[in-house]
Amino acid sequence: MQERVTMTDVARAAGVSTATVSYVLSGKRPVAPATRTAVEAAITELGFTVNTAARSLRTGQSTLVALIVPDIANPFFAQLAAALQEELRGLGLHVIVCNTRADRREERALLAEAVQQRFAGVVITPFRLLPRDIEVLGRAGIPTVISADVPFGPVDLVTPDARTATRQALERVTAAKRRRIAMIAGPRDATGGDPRLELLRNLARQFGTSLPGDLVVRGEHTREAGAEGFARLMSRRYRPDAVFCANDMVAVGALDKANELGVGIPGEVALVGHDDASFASLVRPQLTTIRYPAEDVGRAAARLLKERLDGRSVHRTVRVKAEFLARDSA
Amino acid sequence: MQERVTMTDVARAAGVSTATVSYVLSGKRPVAPATRTAVEAAITELGFTVNTAARSLRTGQSTLVALIVPDIANPFFAQLAAALQEELRGLGLHVIVCNTRADRREERALLAEAVQQRFAGVVITPFRLLPRDIEVLGRAGIPTVISADVPFGPVDLVTPDARTATRQALERVTAAKRRRIAMIAGPRDATGGDPRLELLRNLARQFGTSLPGDLVVRGEHTREAGAEGFARLMSRRYRPDAVFCANDMVAVGALDKANELGVGIPGEVALVGHDDASFASLVRPQLTTIRYPAEDVGRAAARLLKERLDGRSVHRTVRVKAEFLARDSA
DNA sequence: CTGAAAGCGCTAACAA
DNA sequence: TTGTTAGCGCTTTCAG
Numbered sequence: 001m002q003e004r005v006t007m008t009d010v011a012r013a014a015g016v017s018t019a020t021v022s023y024v025l026s027g028k029r030p031v032a033p034a035t036r037t038a039v040e041a042a043i044t045e046l047g048f049t050v051n052t053a054a055r056s057l058r059t060g061q062s063t064l065v066a067l068i069v070p071d072i073a074n075p076f077f078a079q080l081a082a083a084l085q086e087e088l089r090g091l092g093l094h095v096i097v098c099n100t101r102a103d104r105r106e107e108r109a110l111l112a113e114a115v116q117q118r119f120a121g122v123v124i125t126p127f128r129l130l131p132r133d134i135e136v137l138g139r140a141g142i143p144t145v146i147s148a149d150v151p152f153g154p155v156d157l158v159t160p161d162a163r164t165a166t167r168q169a170l171e172r173v174t175a176a177k178r179r180r181i182a183m184i185a186g187p188r189d190a191t192g193g194d195p196r197l198e199l200l201r202n203l204a205r206q207f208g209t210s211l212p213g214d215l216v217v218r219g220e221h222t223r224e225a226g227a228e229g230f231a232r233l234m235s236r237r238y239r240p241d242a243v244f245c246a247n248d249m250v251a252v253g254a255l256d257k258a259n260e261l262g263v264g265i266p267g268e269v270a271l272v273g274h275d276d277a278s279f280a281s282l283v284r285p286q287l288t289t290i291r292y293p294a295e296d297v298g299r300a301a302a303r304l305l306k307e308r309l310d311g312r313s314v315h316r317t318v319r320v321k322a323e324f325l326a327r328d329s330a
Numbered sequence: 331m332q333e334r335v336t337m338t339d340v341a342r343a344a345g346v347s348t349a350t351v352s353y354v355l356s357g358k359r360p361v362a363p364a365t366r367t368a369v370e371a372a373i374t375e376l377g378f379t380v381n382t383a384a385r386s387l388r389t390g391q392s393t394l395v396a397l398i399v400p401d402i403a404n405p406f407f408a409q410l411a412a413a414l415q416e417e418l419r420g421l422g423l424h425v426i427v428c429n430t431r432a433d434r435r436e437e438r439a440l441l442a443e444a445v446q447q448r449f450a451g452v453v454i455t456p457f458r459l460l461p462r463d464i465e466v467l468g469r470a471g472i473p474t475v476i477s478a479d480v481p482f483g484p485v486d487l488v489t490p491d492a493r494t495a496t497r498q499a500l501e502r503v504t505a506a507k508r509r510r511i512a513m514i515a516g517p518r519d520a521t522g523g524d525p526r527l528e529l530l531r532n533l534a535r536q537f538g539t540s541l542p543g544d545l546v547v548r549g550e551h552t553r554e555a556g557a558e559g560f561a562r563l564m565s566r567r568y569r570p571d572a573v574f575c576a577n578d579m580v581a582v583g584a585l586d587k588a589n590e591l592g593v594g595i596p597g598e599v600a601l602v603g604h605d606d607a608s609f610a611s612l613v614r615p616q617l618t619t620i621r622y623p624a625e626d627v628g629r630a631a632a633r634l635l636k637e638r639l640d641g642r643s644v645h646r647t648v649r650v651k652a653e654f655l656a657r658d659s660a
Numbered sequence: 661c662t663g664a665a666a667g668c669g670c671t672a673a674c675a676a
Numbered sequence: 677t678t679g680t681t682a683g684c685g686c687t688t689t690c691a692g
Contacts, residue, residue, distance in 0.1 A: 056668095283613060
């Protein structure tokens with residue numbers, strides 16, 4: 001049980017007041033060079049670091065940033081978390097990763113906690129949340145970054161620019177003379193519908209094809225749902241010859257089922273995922289996917305948060321370019 | 331910017347003092363039923379939650395629990411993190427996941443921060459840390475749980491019981507008449523050596539075989555290192571016919587290389603991993619592995635931490651049973 | 661350019 | 677069974 005070094009100790013050692021130590025740390029008012037040097041020497045000498053609890057109590061703001069995601073076991077979010085944390089560490093901010101399991105009640109509970117505890121920031125990929133659920137953060141003045149496919153009220157946004165990549169995917173698929181295009185999309189009640197489906201639909205038209213209603217099935221963003229969705233598609237009167245998936249977890253589930261049913265991938269059916277989760281290149285056949293770079297998303301979110309913390313008040317959108325990765329499954 | 335509800339507000343509403351409110355919350359001294367009811371009513375009425383910063387400042391203990399792991403992108407640790415967080419949430423504790431990238435300096439920096447900020451607890455899978463590095467936590471009185479294959483000083487430990495599972499793996503491999511057993515182990519300078527290698531060596535003797543020095547190669551716990559290690563093994567004068575891997579990331583790397591070299595798995599070489607990371611059943615051939623259940627580990631760590639927080643002072647060890655999963659690669 | 665001091669919201673010792 | 681109150685370590689206003 002060793003004693004903690006407080007600012008008072010530093011002040012005494014440097015022969016100044018605690019106010020001066022505080023200002024050396026924050027730079028919020030000028031300090032004479034000599035004083036500053038003395039204080040800095042005392043700080044390193046004693047190994048002082050600020051007590052964040054005291055600071056938080058005084059400033060009314062914690063050092064916690066919540067990263068709220070539907071599924072931390074999805075490597076995409078794990079990587080996003082790692083990048084975010086890495087970027088924010090230098091600012092003395094701590095990232096807590098909160099798993100909602102795609103449950104709206106969890107999502108809302110987490111937001112409430114962020115408000116109550118005056119979190120320094122929130123980065124969230126909403127899954128079943130409504131835009132008005134998010135508003136509480138704005139009212140509480142908590143810097144918020146949404147990572148989602150569609151805008152979500154007047155807050156900072158990191159969003160994919162997937163148009164080109166999706167077009168390339170469609171090119172590849174249609175060049176192989178595939179016309180019956182299907183999608184295993186997210187659940188109907190997900191936040192913002194399924195923008196990946198919308199984009200695909202729009203672009204499909206340009207390729208002279210479409211996604212008929214019976215070739216769009218829906219389910220959670222899980223491997224199981226992917227398997228189930230694929231099975232349903234295979235039971236259609238006219239089977240699809242190309243299946244796009246909401247994300248790579250879903251695509252892998254589809255692959256499981258294809259194996260089980262003896263459906264050849266890509267022979268009979270081309271399979272395209274989204275995200276390029278780390279396992280996408282690991283399955284056989286390797287997953288063709290529309291890569292959305294998790295690290296870049298994490299870094300972009302960190303940057304937006306920093307800017308907010310530095311006082312920016314207008315909201316910004318960062319578009320992160322998705323990339324088409326033609327591997328073996330399509 | 332809405333106002334925060336403080337304990338004073340609650341006290342006023344309930345017609346008691348803040349002390350009573352505090353005691354209702356903590357249960358640290360008896361409160362008359364009627365009073366308790368009134369206070370609880372006021373709390374829900376006003377939507378009060380304690381200000382953790384104030385509490386931390388007062389008690390000298392934060393609500394933060396650090397989970398320090400070598401690689402958060404490894405799904406094993408991601409799942410561990412999710413389970414730990416889930417268990418601890420109810421206690422009002424926040425888990426921050428800290429990635430060390432297997433770097434000792436990072437590991438030490440994180441421990442130092444935990445001490446400085448008086449974290450409520452630390453759960454760590456040390457990778458290059460020495461036992462004496464950990465001691466700072468004990469001296470600072472911070473509840474600590476080690477998740478590792480070997481004991482690590484007098485602290486709480488969650489550790490695998492892999493003897494039976496490893497024996498089963500060896501049985502399967504030797505039953506297939508494989509005698510040249512190899513391992514792609516962890517780096518030589520890793521904390522505690524490589525206990526998985528030691529265990530395998532010990533048991534191999536019982537099966538009338540052994541792991542000769544030139545059939546043990548070493549590297550980081552990464553996919554790349556796995557590929558490289560496998561390549562080295564394949565360049566041996568007498569190639570192994572069975573390869574155990576430090577974990578599943580490594581095993582997948584080995585699989586990559588086997589594909590590249592045209593080495594048949596399991597035809598020419600049997601491959602056995604460790605952990606059963608989520609992707610183990612995803613690769614082709616599916617990975618035979620010695621499963622170490624991440625969720626159980628996370629829950630066990632949470633339980634040990636809770637017990638410490640409740641005052642237990644002797645250290646305990648929880649053994650979590652590993653399980654042999656015979657899939658396709660061996 | 662620097663210091664004194666109030667006070668953030670809570671806990672726990674002490675008093676009743 | 678309950679209340680009063682000091683004080684945790686910091687930031688920031690006000691005064692010098």
